[in-house]
Amino acid sequence: MEPFAIWGNFIYTEGPEKLCLRPNSVAVCKENGLCDGVFDRLPDRYKGIKLKDYREFITIPGYCDMHLHAGQYRNQGRGMDMQLIQWLERLTYPEESMFRDLDYAKEVYGELTADLSEGFTTRAAIFSTAHTKATLLLMDELERTGLKTLVGRVNMDSNAPDSIREQDAAYSLAETRDWLNQVRDKGFLRTQPIVTPRFVPSCSPALLKGLGELAGETGLPVQSHLDENRDEIEWVRQLHPNSPSYAAVYDENGLLGPRTLMAHCIYMTDEECALMKERGAYVVHCPTSNTNVRSGIAPMRKYLDMGLHTCLGSDISGGHTLDMAEVIRQAIGVSRALWQLDEGHPAYLTAQEAFYMATEGGGSFFGKAGSFQPGYEFDAVVVDDTGYCQRKDAMETRFEQLIYRGRDSMVVDKYVAGECAIDRTI
């Protein structure tokens, strides 16, 4: 890759507490796809490299959507009067069972990847369904987008209808190993597998154990769900009466570590918080989903204060939109509701903290990503905010308006790890 630079107005974080606003500056992408930092002007050592002029716009590292179900894409905005378990049974499992049909998978995954390409999202962690072929097809489609993604073939051998349930742990594990072999043969550059037990109730003890062993053996990351809904938590307690908590069930099986994403985490006990922190696992906050299927409000401000790893997810199709700008606004909104209505929450998420979670917070799961600090993978999303901003506006204002008025349709250009990931000519 040739090194290049972007001349523009940069907004990014250095950790949750530091927002960097750099108007009229230059960010350099080195030949290895890593950022060399943001400079007042192009350093002499880079004289002559390609310089892209985005001075009219703002440039951010792009948003990381750390939890979404590709197999539920067609269900966005449906079943929003149900709660989790009813919603799974009536709406979600029937839809996911359709992905045994590869033509259907191709149609839906084509729509999803096209939409992901267009918007703010640079990186994502994605659940497919319990179908190996459809999962491989999704990975093929994603690889072409230029986005960096983690994709999981879903494991589920228990407590689900036959149409979607795998017959037993042995079958599920064998299929997963077969899928991983095929993935390896594909040699993807940007699309990597992630071990994906659906959630505790849909995995037998043998399957949880086998998946933990697989993760340990391969070093692959893990994604699942935790403490989303009170009925679900009670169900887990009944299924695993000897485990001290829902989180402990994952932990006992070797599924909770620094490369684990746990979606929701609304009702974590102090012990579960301590365990998540000790293991270095990630909380993926999905506020649109949590509102839609009435799961509750995760105390993200508290988790940030505790030093837990935090990030955001659209959770399609509990969530109704892929647009991470709307997810960010909802994260701020529900945090304010919690602050307003519950004395136990004396602080709420600021716009800066929600932005951090959407960028560096999620990006860190991929290594160094989601910021323009030196040594980070060069992700950049160029946003046309000229529809409402005036030339004289301070960067503070442009940042605030990005949060409150941002929409996927404002994205002009996108780079992921230094590669152009949007092609307006298609």
Add this chain to the structure above:
Amino acid sequence: MEPFAIWGNFIYTEGPEKLCLRPNSVAVCKENGLCDGVFDRLPDRYKGIKLKDYREFITIPGYCDMHLHAGQYRNQGRGMDMQLIQWLERLTYPEESMFRDLDYAKEVYGELTADLSEGFTTRAAIFSTAHTKATLLLMDELERTGLKTLVGRVNMDSNAPDSIREQDAAYSLAETRDWLNQVRDKGFLRTQPIVTPRFVPSCSPALLKGLGELAGETGLPVQSHLDENRDEIEWVRQLHPNSPSYAAVYDENGLLGPRTLMAHCIYMTDEECALMKERGAYVVHCPTSNTNVRSGIAPMRKYLDMGLHTCLGSDISGGHTLDMAEVIRQAIGVSRALWQLDEGHPAYLTAQEAFYMATEGGGSFFGKAGSFQPGYEFDAVVVDDTGYCQRKDAMETRFEQLIYRGRDSMVVDKYVAGECAIDRTI
């Protein structure tokens, strides 16, 4: 006007409890701009009238935005880390003071009216600023959009900086009468004046009294703010220690009646609720604003149950968007938060109820509007939902997805009181 009919898929309410879903039906607009109802097919008596084919799309009565500040349009998405009084002083009053400059007013009001024209909104109740000329200019611009609007020149002679405060009650009242005379001379068809005391703290007792007399004498409607923020309520109590409540201050001055819009109403006491109900006044719920400036959550489900008149407002620029689809989603979301976190709220707003508030709830303030019932003014917004809906989808699904996936940019055509209000050729 020539009568015409729309062939399409209709979604509308008959009161808060009845959602009408009429696929492949025909709605007739009579020569007087009133709806004759929705029929399975064009009635014989209308044979030969113009029939517009919108069978691909869905058609709704359009949304009524019953509270927004035109003079704050440029401030959308700014100052969202402040609460009401600080936000007024630091951000809002300085911006509104700019509207003494007619060139600035023309620029901003041009942007606002263009954006209002494009989206879901068919009707609106709008605060201008305390400037007569700029208010007339806004009314000229709005008249051209085809929307039906109520526009108020803001009265405020107290507790505000000199840059925006009127010198005294006599001046404010004289200016208002002069404005009303000029409005009468303009002979607007769609744009009508509304008496607009900003809120109790910014009006002297003499001004409140004079505005109540003016409303009584002219029969004009009234709009203001009520019970938005706890500090504001305490301020009103100190200013009017002998009045039993904030609502009572309006009532004592003849400003609370069946043609009164009160924005916010978050913290109404039982007595205030009873008074609002007795007077037949309207609660305008502004959930995006209430979240943004951290005012609180209005118990709208309770107000609906009590039989209060309820409707929705974008409240630009406490609210960050004119898009009423996002306001509807937020109304549902905050109601769920209240249900989740406060045992005093055993029920939450359904999608249907929020849709009712945005259509018929607000429309009823204009007489019969906001529904396709016979005798209602023929308002219709044609929405292209083909981007996500499949042909086989039931109307229930299309309704739910309209609520959760709706965006202003999906509007294809718009009629207000039978007149075409959108012109894609501009």
